Amino acid sequence: MSAADTPIGSLWVGTELRWLDILALRSFAYHGHPVTLFHTHDLPDPQIDGVTLRHASEVYHYSDELLDGVTPTVFADLFRLHMVQATDLTWVDTDCICHRPFTPKDGYLVGYESPTTVNNAVVRLPKDSAALTLLLDRLNDPGFVPPWLKRAHRRKLQDLPEGAQLLAAAKLVPPVFGPQALTWALNETGEIEHALPRHVLNPVHWSMADIYFNPHGGVDGWLREDTQCIHLYSSRIRATHRRGIPFEGSFIANIAAQVKHDFGGQPFRKI
Numbered sequence: 483m484s485a486a487d488t489p490i491g492s493l494w495v496g497t498e499l500r501w502l503d504i505l506a507l508r509s510f511a512y513h514g515h516p517v518t519l520f521h522t523h524d525l526p527d528p529q530i531d532g533v534t535l536r537h538a539s540e541v542y543h544y545s546d547e548l549l550d551g552v553t554p555t556v557f558a559d560l561f562r563l564h565m566v567q568a569t570d571l572t573w574v575d576t577d578c579i580c581h582r583p584f585t586p587k588d589g590y591l592v593g594y595e596s597p598t599t600v601n602n603a604v605v606r607l608p609k610d611s612a613a614l615t616l617l618l619d620r621l622n623d624p625g626f627v628p629p630w631l632k633r634a635h636r637r638k639l640q641d642l643p644e645g646a647q648l649l650a651a652a653k654l655v656p657p658v659f660g661p662q663a664l665t666w667a668l669n670e671t672g673e674i675e676h677a678l679p680r681h682v683l684n685p686v687h688w689s690m691a692d693i694y695f696n697p698h699g700g701v702d703g704w705l706r707e708d709t710q711c712i713h714l715y716s717s718r719i720r721a722t723h724r725r726g727i728p729f730e731g732s733f734i735a736n737i738a739a740q741v742k743h744d745f746g747g748q749p750f751r752k753i
Contacts, residue, residue, distance in 0.1 A: 484514065484583070485513050485514030485515045485583035485584065486514055486515070486516065488515055488572055488583070488584045488585075488586060488606075489515065489516040489517070489518065489570060489571050489572070490510050490515045490516065490517045490518070490571060490572055490573075490574050490584075491517075491518045491519075491520065491565050491569060491571030491572065491573055491574075492507070492517070492518075492519055492520065492573065492574050492575065492576050493519070493520045493521070493522075493538060493558050493561050493562070493565075493576075494519060494520070494521050494522075494525060494576060495521075495522045495523070495549075495554035495557055495558065496522075496523060496525075496554065497523045497524060497525060498525075498526070499525070499526075499528055499576075500716075500724065501743075501745070502576075502577060502714065502716055502719075502724060503576040503577065503716075504528050504530070504743070505579070505734075505737065505738055505741070505743045506574075506575075506576050506577055506578055506579055506580075506714070507519060507528065507530055507533050507576065508530050508533075508741045508742075508743055509579045509580040509737060509741050510532075510574065510580040511530055511531060511532030511533055511741075512580070512740070512741040512742075513580045513582070513583045514532075514583060515532070515580065515583065515584065516532055516534075517530075517532055517533040517534070518533075518534050518535075518536055518569075518571060519533055519534070519535050519536070519576075520535075520536050520537065520538040520540070520541065520561070520565070521535060521536075521537060521538060522537075522538045522549060522557070538561060541561075541564060541565050541568040541569055542560070542561050542564040542565065542568070544557070544560075544561075548560075551649065552649070552652050552653075553652075553656050555656055555657065555660070556652045556656055556658075556659060558575075559602065559657070559659035559660045559663070560621060560659055562602065562605055563605075563614065563617060563618055563621070564618070566605055566606065566607055566614060567609070567614055567618060572584060572586065572591055572604070572605070572606040573602075573604065573605040573606070574603065574604050574711070575603040575604075575713070577603075577713065577714040577715065577716035578603050578604060578711050578712065578713050578714065579711065579712040579714060579737055580710070580711060581705070581709050581710055581711060581712050582708075582709065582710045583710070584604075584606075584710055584711070585710065586606050587676070588608070588676065589606065589607065589608030589609075589611075590606060590607060590608065590673070590676035591604055591605070591606035591678075591683075592604065592605055592606070592607070592664070592668070592676065592677050592678065592683075593677055593678035593679065593680065593682050593683035593684055593711075594677055594678065594679060594680045594684070595661065595680055595684040595688075595713070596680070598665070599661050599662065599665050600661060600664050600665045600668060600674070600677045601661050601664075601683070601684050601713065602660050602661050602663075602664045603683070603684065603711075603713045604683045604711055604713075605664070607673075611671075611673060612671040612673065613664075613667040613668045613670065613671045613673045614667070616667050616670060616671060617663060617664070617667040621648065621659060621663075623648065624645040624646070624647065624648045624649065625644050625645045625646075625647050625648065626647060626648050626651075627639045627640055627647045627651070628651055628658055628659075628662075628663065628666075629666065630662045630663065630665070630666045631651065631655060631658065635651075635654055635655060638650075638654065639651055639654070681704065681705070681706045681708075681709055682706075682708055682709060682710055682711070683709075683710060683711040683713065684711075684713040685704040685705055685706075685709050685712060685713075686701065686704045686712070686713075686715075688715040688718045689718070691714060691715040691716070691718040691719045692718075692719060692720055692723060693733070694712075694714060694719075694723075694732065694733045694734045695719070695723040695728055695729060695732050695733075695734055696729075696732055696733070697729040697730060697731040697732045697735075697753050698731075699731075699733070700733075701733040726751065727745050727748055727749075727750060727751050728750060728751065729750060729751045729752065729753050730749075730750035730751065730752055730753075731750075732750075735750045738750075
């Protein structure tokens, strides 16, 4: 299977992409993956060859009340499941860098981020995936109390009026529909056996996210010959790195040079 046979889908909630997100999208197009960027608001086209914009409502019929009532992270966690079910796209977060072309196996592409948790930054599941069906069924039930939550949180939700539990769970624990939900569903159905080792899709631990901006290196020790994706965990990156042009020689600067990402004609910073 070539990269062209594995189209990519992602989502942006908002009106302006950050340079890191544009760089990430460009990296997938660079490696030959057709990319669809779904959006919830008017969004300027990033003008990347191989990247197409589509409105999120084309694959997920959400209400304005839902979009306005939850965080972008919660909405994205819900959206990706509907996108995977409704399309042939492989989901990626906009802070994922394509290191090598994606190669799903038996229709799956998911990977661990810790010894016990599967991350949902990259998600491809077969159309007949029991885990996908199970998760969507539960997350369409307004009275569902996620069993993967802590006992104290579950008790709070159970005390609420019938039908208020699901939305309240998202407000109580914003990542509730993210990695833990996917891990729970895959374990429930036995599909957890398809989850790849951490180094394949989420090689660097989130606590070390700034390492990508270190001009003296340090990333290579985390990568292996079969690493396909590098999850940046952008929310863990210090603001000074997210806002500024990267240092010359850093991993992220080298990626930018490889995929020909332009910083408005400005050179990389020097340490």
